[in-house]
Structures are given as structure tokens and as C-alpha cells.
Amino acid sequence: MTTTGAKPAGAKDEADAALAVQQMFDAIAPRYDLLNHVLSANVDRLWWWRTARRFRTVLADPDAAVLDICCGTGDMTMALLKRRPQGARPIVAADFARGMLSRGARKFGAGEAGKPYAVALEADALHLPLRSGSLDLIVTAFGFRNLANYEAGLKEFNRVLKPGGQLGILDFSEPGGLLGKAYAVYFRRVLPAIGRAIGGPAGGGKDGPYNYLPASVGNFPAPGEMLALMGATGYEKCAWQPYTFGIAGLYTARRALVE
Numbered sequence: 001m002t003t004t005g006a007k008p009a010g011a012k013d014e015a016d017a018a019l020a021v022q023q024m025f026d027a028i029a030p031r032y033d034l035l036n037h038v039l040s041a042n043v044d045r046l047w048w049w050r051t052a053r054r055f056r057t058v059l060a061d062p063d064a065a066v067l068d069i070c071c072g073t074g075d076m077t078m079a080l081l082k083r084r085p086q087g088a089r090p091i092v093a094a095d096f097a098r099g100m101l102s103r104g105a106r107k108f109g110a111g112e113a114g115k116p117y118a119v120a121l122e123a124d125a126l127h128l129p130l131r132s133g134s135l136d137l138i139v140t141a142f143g144f145r146n147l148a149n150y151e152a153g154l155k156e157f158n159r160v161l162k163p164g165g166q167l168g169i170l171d172f173s174e175p176g177g178l179l180g181k182a183y184a185v186y187f188r189r190v191l192p193a194i195g196r197a198i199g200g201p202a203g204g205g206k207d208g209p210y211n212y213l214p215a216s217v218g219n220f221p222a223p224g225e226m227l228a229l230m231g232a233t234g235y236e237k238c239a240w241q242p243y244t245f246g247i248a249g250l251y252t253a254r255r256a257l258v259e
Ligand SMILES: C[S@@+](CC[C@H](N)C(=O)[O-])C[C@H]1O[C@@H](n2cnc3c(N)ncnc32)[C@H](O)[C@@H]1O
Pocket: 018, 021, 022, 025, 036, 069, 070, 071, 072, 073, 074, 075, 076, 094, 095, 096, 097, 100, 123, 124, 125, 126, 140, 141, 142, 143, 144, 146, 147, 148
């Protein structure tokens, strides 16, 4: 297997790659929500909603321990919160870019009158400050692709999940066929140009964030390779559900019951 992790331009090793990603998201944080909705024509809302719906059963359990890792400005967390019952245990929403996380934290609420809420945690996905075997569900939206080491990320998620605990990884993908070709033009040429126009020359990575996005999707393992990696790192019932013609997709799995 050749899979390693994100490689922002100019990063020499994994520590360098993680730092470049962190700095890039901190720089882009003030414009992130606007950019996201414009560049995806609001389809991102549908993808978060579908992901939350997929985990509706575990989310409906008020005692379920839920982590949204790489939560960024918190829109995935908000979609998960809509499925939590009154008085539910708070969702832990974690990210290592403070600029992103602080914007998310403003949306999460504080549990007034038993309303479902989330707590913000500044943490690295590869070194989670959480007890082994403590979580029922981990969700990550458009974050996993940015990890400096995919195998290490899957192993760390596996460590903190309970046996049988569920994992959902929502991320971009590269569709095949004619649509794939048209989409590649949008993704590699149009999207970086719109991104630069709205977001300006935000730092992070030698090529800046708008070239990083398509490059990181190109570097991300295809579904077959990703599913094999999940199977090799302690997960079972691994599956991939394409969203919107495979532009994005949701990986699902559970921590194996027996090691
Ligand atoms: C594209 S944003 C996605 C944010 C949000 N989940 C969403 O769907 O809009 C990716 C996020 O992953 C975070 N991230 C990347 N690598 C991380 C790591 N190793 N630990 C924690 N957060 C990380 C970034 O800081 C960024 O906020």
C-alpha cells in the first residue's frame, strides 16, 4: 500500500505538512464558511445532512459519546446536533486550527434548557486527548484528507472508539468518466480562481490553499485503497457511499468487535 498523507507543497516531512495545514486553515478561517458555500453551491449542506442522517440511530441515544474531529467552523457538528435528543451528552468538536475552532465554538450553544450542544476541544487528530475505547461515534467531514498520515489517523480513531463504535469519514473524491473530466477542470482551474478572488492570497503551503485543495484530493486514496486501509487498521463493515455523482462520498465502518 502506498498511502501516506497530505503533502502541502514545500512540506519536507509529516510535522511540516501538519504545520502547513494548520497555518493554512488559520489564515483562511475568517472567509472559510463563505468560500465553502460559494465553491460548493451550497451542496455541502446536503452532504453534512446526509452524513448526520446515516448515523441517526446512534445520535438519538442521549448517552452516546460522539466526536466530530477536524470540525473546523462547525457545520458538520451543527448537522449532528440536530439529531441529538433533549438533554443529550454534548458532542466533542475538535480541531487543531484555533481560528477555525473558535468560529465553530460560537455556533455550538451551551446546553441551556437541555438543548443539545457541543464543546470545542483544541486537539490534533493524530494524538487525541481522549481515553481509549471511550467513543460510540467519530465523524470527520473534509478533514481526514488533510491528515499528515492516514494510517496513523485511522489507528488513532480506532484506539478511542469502543469495540463496535462507528466511524464516518466524509470527503471529496474524483469522479470518473466524462463528468469527472468536466469536474476536474472546475476543480483545478475555476475553483482556485474563485477562491483567490474571494479569499485573497491567504498563506499556508507554498502554493496557497486554493491549489492545495485540488492537489490534496488528487493525492487522497481512491475508494478501493481507502477501504483496504480501513480493513487493515482494525475496522469491519467498511463501505463507501458516493454523494452527488462521486464528487464526495462517505466512508463508514465500525471498530472491529474482536481484534
Ligand atoms: C476543510 S476543513 C473542514 C471543516 C469542517 N469539518 C467542515 O466540514 O466544514 C478541515 C479542517 O481539518 C482540520 N485539521 C486538519 N488536520 C488536522 C489535525 N491533524 N488535527 C485536527 N484538525 C485538523 C483543519 O484545521 C480544518 O479546520
